[in-house]
Amino acid sequence: QVQLVESGGGSVQAGGSLRLSCAASGFSWYCMAWFRQAPGKEREWVAGITGGGTTTGYAVSVKGRFTISRDNAKNTLYLQLNSLKTEDTAMYFCAKGDDYYSIRTSEYKYKGQGTQVTVSS
Numbered sequence: 001q002v003q004l005v006e007s008g009g010g011s012v013q014a015g016g017s018l019r020l021s022c023a024a025s026g027f028s029w030y031c032m033a034w035f036r037q038a039p040g041k042e043r044e045w046v047a048g049i050t051g052g053g054t055t056t057g058y059a060v061s062v063k064g065r066f067t068i069s070r071d072n073a074k075n076t077l078y079l080q081l082n083s084l085k086t087e088d089t090a091m092y093f094c095a096k097g098d099d100y101y102s103i104r105t106s107e108y109k110y111k112g113q114g115t116q117v118t119v120s121s
Contacts, residue, residue, distance in 0.1 A: 002026040002110045004094050009115030016084050020115060022077040022094030031097035033108060034068060034079045036090035036117075046092070047079060048103025057103050062088075084119045091116050 008020040024032070033048035047058045047068040056068050067080040077094050091114040097106035 002096055004096065004110060004112035006092065006094050006112045006115040009092060009117045011118040011120065012084055014084060014086055014119055014121050016119070018081045018084065018117060020079040020081065020092055020094075020117075022079075022112060024075045024077060024094070024096070027096060028072065028075070029100055031100060031103045031106060032070065032077050033095050033097060033103060033106070034077075035093045035095055035108070035111065036088075037093070037114075038090040041090075043093075044090075045104070048097070048106075049077070050103060051100035055101075055103070081117065084117075086119050086121050089117060089119050 003025045005023045029051035031050050034046040035043050036046050037043040046062055049056045049068045049070055053070045065083045069078045093111045093114045095108035096110040
């Protein structure tokens with residue numbers, strides 16, 4: 001049974017940092033990703049990582065500011081958020097991909113409940 005539980009969200013001022021975590025269970029070595037959704041907006045793919053963690057990808061809006069990583073020994077996915085902007089305010093979700101590699105093309109059928117990130121000016 002796939003389970004994904006996010007944590008680490010909070011309220012910060014613009015320019016600040018947060019580290020999100022996602023505790024995963026029920027699978028291993030699948031690619032994973034972070035998504036976000038702001039009120040009134042569509043869900044957005046933020047970053048993805050292959051099953052072994054050697055290849056990552058980012059949305060243009062976060063590249064250079066966010067870093068995705070994983071610790072397979074702990075079954076945990078991370079997202080380091082730096083230089084936060086007010087437009088980063090959203091609910092952030094982690095998700096399990098369809099295979100080892102397809103970080104941009106997976107359907108990501110399994111997602112967690114999310115953790116809220118709020119950035120104030």
